[in-house]
Structure formats: C-alpha cells, structure tokens
Amino acid sequence: MSLINSAPEMVLTSTVDQVLNWTRKSSLWYMLFGLACCAIEMMHTGGPRADLDRFGMAPRATPRVSDLMIIAGTLTLKMALRTRVLYEQMPDPKYVVSMGSCSNCGGLFQYAYSVCDGVDKVIPVDVYVPGCPPRPEALTEGLIMLQKKIMQEKWITRSSDTPRLGGPVGERA
Amino acid sequence: MDSTGIHAALRGRFDTAVGELAPGPFEASIEVDASVIEAVCTFLRDEEGLEFANLSNLSGADYPELERIQAVYSLFSYKQRHSITLRVNADRAAPVIPTVEAVWPAANWLEREIFDLLGVEFSGHCDLRRILLPEDWVGYPLRKDYEEQPDYHGISTVRESLLTMKRD
Numbered sequence: 001m002s003l004i005n006s007a008p009e010m011v012l013t014s015t016v017d018q019v020l021n022w023t024r025k026s027s028l029w030y031m032l033f034g035l036a037c038c039a040i041e042m043m044h045t046g047g048p049r050a051d052l053d054r055f056g057m058a059p060r061a062t063p064r065v066s067d068l069m070i071i072a073g074t075l076t077l078k079m080a081l082r083t084r085v086l087y088e089q090m091p092d093p094k095y096v097v098s099m100g101s102c103s104n105c106g107g108l109f110q111y112a113y114s115v116c117d118g119v120d121k122v123i124p125v126d127v128y129v130p131g132c133p134p135r136p137e138a139l140t141e142g143l144i145m146l147q148k149k150i151m152q153e154k155w156i157t158r159s160s161d162t163p164r165l166g167g168p169v170g171e172r173a
Numbered sequence: 174m175d176s177t178g179i180h181a182a183l184r185g186r187f188d189t190a191v192g193e194l195a196p197g198p199f200e201a202s203i204e205v206d207a208s209v210i211e212a213v214c215t216f217l218r219d220e221e222g223l224e225f226a227n228l229s230n231l232s233g234a235d236y237p238e239l240e241r242i243q244a245v246y247s248l249f250s251y252k253q254r255h256s257i258t259l260r261v262n263a264d265r266a267a268p269v270i271p272t273v274e275a276v277w278p279a280a281n282w283l284e285r286e287i288f289d290l291l292g293v294e295f296s297g298h299c300d301l302r303r304i305l306l307p308e309d310w311v312g313y314p315l316r317k318d319y320e321e322q323p324d325y326h327g328i329s330t331v332r333e334s335l336l337t338m339k340r341d
Contacts, residue, residue: 116328
C-alpha cells in the first residue's frame with residue numbers, strides 16, 4: 001500500500017518546490033518605493049478597494065525585510081544609483097515589478113537629461129505593468145502574474161545553468 | 174504703487190545703476206547692475222511704501238548670442254499688493270552675482286537651483302552646491318550649449334531618437 005493511500009484524508013501531498021513557492025507568493029511584502037504619480041495608484045492598490053492584503057501583501061518601510069520592489073514612478077539618474085543600492089539590500093528571493101511607462105522605458109520624460117529611460121538598465125525586472133499611470137486593476141493583474149511566475153520556479157532542482165527568476169543568471173547560485 | 178513709481182524710487186536712490194523700466198507682456202521689469210543687487214533688494218524690502226517682503230521666484234535664463242546669463246528676481250509685496258521684476262546680467266564666461274540670501278532667506282535654495290542648472294556663482298552664498306542634480310554631475314543642463322554625457326555611473330544615457338527611429 002502506498003503512502004498516499006495509507007495517509008489520513010486531511011493530509012495533502014505536494015512537492016517541496018510547490019510548498020516553497022506557495023509560501024513565497026502568498027506573503028509578498030513589498031517595499032514602499034513611490035517615485036512619482038504612480039505611487040498614488042500604488043497606494044490605492046494597497047487600499048481597501050483593490051486590497052493587496054488579500055494576497056498576503058503588506059507594505060514595508062525597509063528593503064531589509066522586503067521581497068518585492070514596485071518601482072512606481074519616474075526614475076531619475078540620481079535615484080537610479082540609490083535604487084540599485086536598495087535592490088542589493090533586499091534579501092533573496094527578491095522580485096521587481098516595474099510600474100508605469102516611466103519606469104518601463106522612461107515614458108514621457110525619456111529624452112530628459114536627468115531621466116533614466118527604463119529601470120531595467122539598473123536592476124532586473126520580473127513584470128512590467130504598462131500605463132500612465134496604471135490603474136489599481138492593472139497593477140493587481142501584474143502582481144497576480146508575478147505570483148504565477150513565482151509558482152513556476154524550481155528551487156530544489158536548480159542548477160547553475162538554470163535561468164533564475166528575478167535576477168540575472170548565476171547571481172543567486 | 175505701480176511699476177513706474179517703484180522704478181522712480183529706485184532711480185532716486187541708485188541713479189544709473191538701475192536701468193530703464195522695460196515693459197513686459199505680464200509685468201514690467203528693471204535691469205539692475207550686479208554690483209548693487211543686494212543694496213537694491215534691501216532697499217525694496219525695507220523702504221516705506223515699497224515693502225517687498227516676499228521673493229516669490231528667482232530664476233535664470235541663458236542668452237548665448239548676448240554672451241550673458243540673466244537672473245530674474247520676481248518680487249511681491251503682500252502689504253502693498255504690488256510686484257516688480259528685477260533682471261541682473263552676468264558674463265556668460267564666468268557668471269558671478271552677489272547673493273541676496275541675507276535679504277530673503279528664501280533665496281538660499283533658489284540661488285542653489287540656478288547654480289545647479291545654469292552655473293551662476295552667487296558670491297557670499299553660505300552653502301552653494303547642487304540642489305537637484307547629483308553632486309558629481311558634469312555641466313549645467315539649462316545652458317543652451319549643454320552637452321549630455323554618454324553615461325552616468327555606467328548607466329547609458331544614449332536614447333534612440335523618435336525622429337530617426339524606423340517605422341515598421
């Protein structure tokens with residue numbers, strides 16, 4: 001008789017990968033990182049109507065305890081260096097959502113001398129949310145996509161040549 | 174008091190160091206010699222009937238063809254309900270203007286902004302350093318001949334132009 005058949009009915013079986021990924025996707029603590037007008041929409045997304053709490057997401061004031069960085073707003077070159085430092089301060093596994101046109105590609109301000117046209121020039125990005133600014137629904141969809149992405153990760157069977165999500169190849173090996 | 178009266182008061186005190194009254198689309202302006210700008214501002218602030226207690230804005234403009242950089246002082250008096258604009262010219266090669274920080278403390282940050290973006294040195298300023306751009310920024314972006322650096326700390330600033338981009 002196999003283990004599954006002999007176990008009581010309340011026991012669920014799963015893989016370690018799935019359990020790890022499920023716990024990770026269900027408690028994504030995001031760092032408060034509002035850079036411009038997108039931050040207002042991010043606050044709305046965290047508010048009662050869109051309610052990120054239902055995904056187990058909570059805003060954190062420091063990168064040291066955050067899993068997710070939502071780049072919400074125009075990234076200036078001055079801020080880009082600080083963004084990189086904040087990203088490096090986050091513990092693994094860490095994820096980045098680029099919210100809005102400005103952080104995706106520089107948006108309206110991409111030809112300005114002081115603007116970094118795209119946050120992916122500085123740090124790796126998992127999900128891009130288009131919009132100027134994206135509505136809370138759009139950001140919520142982006143975050144659900146990120147959760148789906150997290151569920152596909154293979155942490156146990158990883159090898160050095162497996163592309164990692166949320167970071168460049170080899171960075172976390 | 175209207176701008177003619179303000180100009181007459183300045184002329185009476187500072188003579189030719191104060192230029193002609195130049196009419197503008199919104200407000201008349203007066204060109205002032207850089208050497209007397211602090212005295213002019215103190216006079217405008219303290220003189221009975223003028224009482225410009227508020228420096229509402231201090232901005233700058235670059236005129237390469239005239240070889241000058243101009244600082245523009247927008248003054249307003251809450252008590253008298255009148256306003257005036259002062260213009261101070263500086264040599265574009267080495268622009269130096271005395272600070273008016275002692276007259277209005279608000280000038281501190283506004284002068285730093287002009288220093289940051291146009292490279293005007295405000296002599297006597299207590300803390301003249303960049304306010305908006307990073308401290309290690311090269312050049313003054315609001316000058317007409319400003320040339321962007323190809324990268325900033327390894328972040329490329331080369332952008333594809335919409336004019337040269339090919340359409341599919």
